[in-house]
Amino acid sequence: MIVEIGHFALVLALAAALAQTVAPFWGARVGDGGLMDVGRNAALIQLMLIAIAFAALVNAHLTSDFSVLNVAENANSMMPTIYKISGVWGNHEGSMLLWVLILSIFGALVALFGRALPRELRADALAVQGLISFAFLAFILLTSNPFERLAPAPFEGRDLNPILQDPGLAIHPPVLYLGYVGFSIVYSFAAAALIEGRIDAAWARFVRPFTLVAWSFLTIGIAAGSFWAYYTLGWGGFWFWDPVENASLMPWLAGTAFLHSVAVMEKRDALKVWTIFLAILAFSFSLLGTFLVRSGVLTSVHAFANDPRRGVFILAILAMFICGSFVLFAWRAPMLKQGGLFAPVSREGALVVNNLLLTTACATVLFGTLYPLALEQLTGEKITVGAPFFNLTCGALMLTACFAAPFGFSLAWKRGDLLGVVQRLAFAIIVGAVTAVVGAAWLRGGSIFAPLAMGLGVFVIIGTLIEVVMRAWRPGLAAGMALKRALGLPLSFFGGALAHLGVGVTLLGLSGLGFGAETIATLHKGVPAEVGPYSITLDSVGERVGPNYKETVASVTVRSGDAVVAKIEPARRQFASREMSTTQAGLATLNFGQVYVSIADPTGDGAVPARLYWKPLVTLIWLGGAAMALGGALSLADRRLRFGAAVRAKAGARSLAQPAQ
């Protein structure tokens, strides 16, 4: 019964989405305020209905109701509760439901907090948002219904794919979707601005918090996914240039570019057309990612079970939103009034360079991902575009963008003084260059990438810190005064600085790859194996039984010289329900590096074949990502960007003014 209520709520949500699309759009055209307000209520009702549907599905998974096809195929009564819940979005249908849930949350946020906006703009944005919602709800109901029943119900479910039975699944997809789908708001507002034919700093000010939310979540989602892959796939890789990873990287790159250009628009009223273009691009890439993952055009380690009907349907949605918005863009963008002049050497100019590099990187990822597909269709020839291609092309572009970052951060608006900035950053440049040279000498002819990334990382970190200090302090200024000035700086400045520091920290983490060590060996009890500065000894091999698996655990001691620094337990898990096993790597974090041990099944005499790694600085890769996301959150807390701050201030002013009249 609860399942049917969920299904019914989903159908009602489709109707609400339709109302949200038609009424406010029509209202905005004829200037009917009542009709425009329908959009607001429809968005809230839609959120409520989708939340009911989602709760119904969660309930079915929690109670292991195997009469529901989705539960029977993706759950098992023996699974721990957390995986029963995360299993809801560990499959195609459930993850689509989560997708629309998040979409409707963002729609409701606009409905609730968009009061400061011009009425027509809000109505149009809600209408576009409603249309996206409508398309995806129809997609779910017609091709991927999570509430489909199964008769007769089996006694036991097929179990969630063992590799997904990990806390990673509880975090990675929802956070990633918050990012993906968050860009839908940006897209809706871009489309609304194009329909209205008007865009200004107020638009940018309202869109920016949503961008920051989406971007921060996308950053965390990608970092979490990368960390999950790192510890779960057993060879310590954290980024594979897999098509689906690329699908999440493209919106991130476009979103990062948008975040920078919307800042220019808010502050200087410039780059309007370009900002709108990036807004459309960011969400288009989110949609493209959805299409690539679910259509079966590209298969990857992330692939969901796919069905051609779904592929065509998503292709239609994709075509409608991407083509529709670009047609609108081509028609309306020339009418947008340009403002804000700036010289080529200025902060605006630097942000244009940043945008160019990021979008080129984004295009390169797109080409690399789809080129083999297109070539095979056109000529029948099969080629592979893999990590070495992306590392070379995209890597070079991203490193250049990182190099430009401290310069852009230090340049003044309108007209900058490049020479002055170079002088200010001289210390950072010198330290960075020395680091790179020392690193290269240390590696003696190894890869050039590692020392380069290390030097760049040091340069970005020191360069950013110099700018933070210089904003508040000049030689000769008293410490107390400097502190006062620092506290007066807007939070968004510190947010930007923290995000740039995060970039530097991630670069340092990446550079650590070149300085690591790897040993492939069969571990015998009591015989130490060396990896980098550490020695690793196998103490014992045992069996353990988990809730729905058995595991073989190797107890391993990590020593530095004679001192014991860590004890870790890498394991292999066997899942009976799917006859699969997974690798649980043993990790010991030492400073910012990690000792990483993953094992294969023990041989007959109790020895364990293993891969041992020493990965210096590796945790910095994800810590840097966390710093970037935190920077986004800090900017979000900036007073200027608080929802409705302007309205409240105005209302306060009025109430003060009234008694005088």
Place this chain on the structure above:
Amino acid sequence: MMMLGRLLTLVLRSPQRGRLEERSRRSGVARWTVLRDASPLVPLLWTRAWGQKLASLGFKLALFAALAGPALAVQPDEVMKDPALEARARSLSAELRCLVCQNQSIDDSDAPLARDIRLFIRERIGQGESNDAVRAYLVSRYGDFILLKPPFKPETLLLWLSPVLVLGVGAAAALFAHRRAPRATPRLSAEEEARLAALTNGDASSG
């Protein structure tokens, strides 16, 4: 429009692909057993046509390689005695694609075929062949498909030039927009300059 048509056929064609994947998923274990039994012969029997056929049929086998693989990628018994030769073998195998996997190098892959190619590489390197010679041999056998970094040739020209082209077009567009933007305000006249100087001087002396 033609591209769209092709994309559509691609999508529409995939029921077959989907079914095969489904079947291989259901009987994943059995399928692998067959492959594993044949594995010593695979490098010899494995022709380019075969490689393409299997690769297009069952990419999702990759999932099995990653999930259900009984062993690690490079195993201790594969490692060559001479560390220099082993390092060469490792760097070569990082450039080669595991033919039955999705987007994994043979260095990372658990698939039996990947292991066979790893052993083959080590055998040839052990016999004194250069990395280039081994790579050329593998390409002659499996086609460019095996290279993770596509070679630079007419068909891949657009791919390799895409970053340069996009950056160029973007830079040109930015330059064009800058040129087209209204000129900055005209310079001050001599009279205005004098007034400004007077004002700023007055400011400096008083402040």
